[in-house]
Amino acid sequence: MADKGKNTLEEFKEFIARGNVIDMAVGVIMGSAFGSIVTSLVNDLLMPVIGMLIGGIDFTSLCITVGSAKLNYGNLIQSIVNFLIIAWCIFSFMKAVQRFQKKKEEEAPAPDENTVLLQEIRDLLKEQNQK
Template structure:
């Protein structure tokens, strides 16, 4: 069982996923800090309150913290936009690799042409 676990954990996908989760967690902390310390106060200037997370309303004994929800939405939009940019960049790199690998090397084209001419002359 220990060997199976070692085989499982040493697979490339699992390690890549673990690195992605760790970096994603760190990135989320950065985005949260950006939102809490820069974006929310900026929005708060226009709303008249500097701390969006303190925006609440009460119905009966229930308190609804809609300001914290707004902060979470802002965090999500920032993270989603950055992930979109990363995926777009990676897709562009992959497309460039495919385009460069799809075009045959000039020497290969010349050698193929010479081969075809030799075949025609030998017939």
């Protein structure tokens, strides 16, 4: 719901200024760049080697002609390989990030007794203010 004192433009500015929207935009741009790197890796390095190992077949040239229609199933195979490699790279990257975060959490010192008490007081005050 919009506040009575805010107009749509102000609400839109607040929405765009939120960190998660900007983070998402950066993620999309980085994902696109990462995708083209992996696509080049697959097309320029992996698929020629795989084609050579299976008898020199170029997947992108594989097709079936049905009547006047040409079905390029080789491009589909290429896209599936691209997807699997991209998914594997993202999976590996996320595992590494999680491992790093776990290690960082383990290294973080436990809060002292005063900090714990202050956090409990803060939480109790929040509860009372919400009632």
